[in-house]
Amino acid sequence: MRQSRSFRLGAVTALAGLALTACAGGGGGTTDDNKVEIVGAVSGANAVALQTEIAALAASTGIDVTFTTIPDFDTVIQSRVRGNNPPDIAVFPQPGVLLDLKDDMVALDDVIDLPTTTKDMIPGLSTVAVADDGKTYGLPWSINAKSTVWYPVPEFQDAGYQIPASQAELEALTAQIKADGTPPWCFAFEAGAATGWYVTDWIEEYVLRIGGPEVYDQWVKHEILFDSPVVKQAAETFEKLILTPGNAVLDRQGMAATPWGDALQPLVASPPGCFMGRQANFVIGFWPPEVQADPSKFVSSFLLPPVEGGFDGQAVLGGGDLAAAFNDNESTKKILEALFSPEFGQTWAQQPNNDFVSPYATFDNSKYISSTVAKVGEAVSQADTFRFDGSDQMPGQVGSGSFWTEMTAWVTEQETLDQALKNIDASWPAS
């Protein structure tokens, strides 16, 4: 009896001790200590490349600036901000997540000279992270061009194929390649819990091309429903191009079961397993080492062309990393000014396996590591309009929820298109 009581006493004491220890951790605030902590989702070889840019930035500004990769970024950044432990600057891949946290942020209008900063940006980029209050909370430091269609060189030219200037020409080219005996397109979209985003990108491409940027923006804000002619037409255009049997390497179920990173592998095989694949420039990092070493020997690219009767001009759909500030002290301000300039990224762009493309039309294209990336950068800088990935701007419920899952259900034929679109509309949160 005596022994058991002292054991219990010990156990309770230890527990209480642990609880106190837990309380002892944490704390600490951010004042200007000449240190700037940047966190983001940039990962892998691209993050290694980015570190050189950060080191150069630290050297030129004299500020102790660091960049830390956070895996599972969307979740961690929310808990850090809610836990009152925000970084100085966070770089968001999704404007929707960024704007969710705007109450804890500093509006960039109040920190930097916004008009000068955004003057030379590619049209459409500076307004991506503008909140309801009309203030800008985030600007891109790097972008990617999702509208890039890759083709194998020299096989594409050798076969006598011409780069299409319109959707009709693209469909004709698709038919021509198919008739020549190779599946024209590479496409697959399995992405674990995020399965479906690659399909939503395609839908966005065609809403932007068929409806034009204004309609696109209204659709992103749900002023135009999913269950509307323009979205339906966009989905059907994609379906006709990619999902028609024989138009792609895989069938519908196969696309949903094959990882998206493997999707464009047949394109760089010899002989090519397909002749076209639409994916942002970061796809280069997924190809075999010999392709990464000198992509211009294996691939080249064109932008997904305009649709007849739709937006008159070259539209580019893309994504990007948007930097937002959680305080406005002098060090943070200096770093923000350095991040948002056409000079930013010149070191980053020259590292092996980087994914950097500058948001500035005035960026020096000769700084890109290869002619392949330079071609993408140049094409984007000449685009008539740039629109940010729409699903990233929609409420999480839709943009990283029902839009993904419903499109997956539609492509794998578990639902009709009408059903899927109606379900997405139903899931849109009531303000």
Next chain:
Amino acid sequence: MLKILNGILAILGGVGASLALFWLMNFAVERLPSKWSERLKPWVFAGPAVLFITIFLVYPAVRTIVISFFDKRGENFIGIDNYTSLFGDSAFHNTILNTLLWLLIVPAFAVATGLLVAVLADRLGPKAEKGTKSLIFLPMAISMVGASTIFRFVYEWRPAGDPQIGLLNAVWTALGGEPQVWLQQSTGRLNSLLLMVILIWMQTGYCMVLLSSAIKGVPEDTVEAARMDGANEVQAFFRIVVPQIWATVVTVFITVFIGVMKIFDIVYVMTGGNFNTNVVALAFFKELFEFSNDGRSAAIVVILLIAVTPVMYYQVRRFKAEEAMR
């Protein structure tokens, strides 16, 4: 280095301070008149524990219930809107249905297979019994995510014509079938069933170990007596052994049942809730961390809480009944 030192100091300080606190309170109570001392003494030791449970368990539970009546950011009261929108959402209906299927199928199968293995292993020689049991217990030691990764390979699909590296498709094609994308086959909830197999595979070992020791605790003479009276093996098992281990069976069943209610990892890793395989815990996770909707996620938790309560109530009552029997 400084951090480690800090940690050690904090642990020493924390443990020391709480030791001192208990000692002081005990000291003070012992000074009281003996009647009061007797009355208060249990609270000196139980009190802090009750306090901690209140702070870390009761308060969050109450807070969750309150938040479930608030909006996305947990700021404005919106009544039962979260609940009405959840129950009006066809995707959530599916989620509930899936969770129910998990709850019906997994504990039953895990206990049944565990019992079967325990009984059969009991008849082997000591060495073979040990070997078999260790093998079957092994999956228990793997994390859910690890087990899911293993089964991803089992269910792996490759286009027809390519070598099938997935076990299931390899067997299927060897028998003359077309390679199937198993995790997308939601007809008859086949894909959900395939996911349940993973958990049953993991939990069978746990059920087996507990049931096996219960079976070994059944007095041999009761079974002998039944045999003498002419009972066959099946009758002896169901009429003599099972009633005597029934308490263990129920406990094991409820433990697995409660584990299944929280099932998340397997579905998250294997399908991400796509193709009609979503479950309640994953729906909650998505609402909170991906859609940052505090109110809706709290509402899902409350629904889960209400669903668990009867099981808890039953379990507590049974414990009390057992205590009373001793």
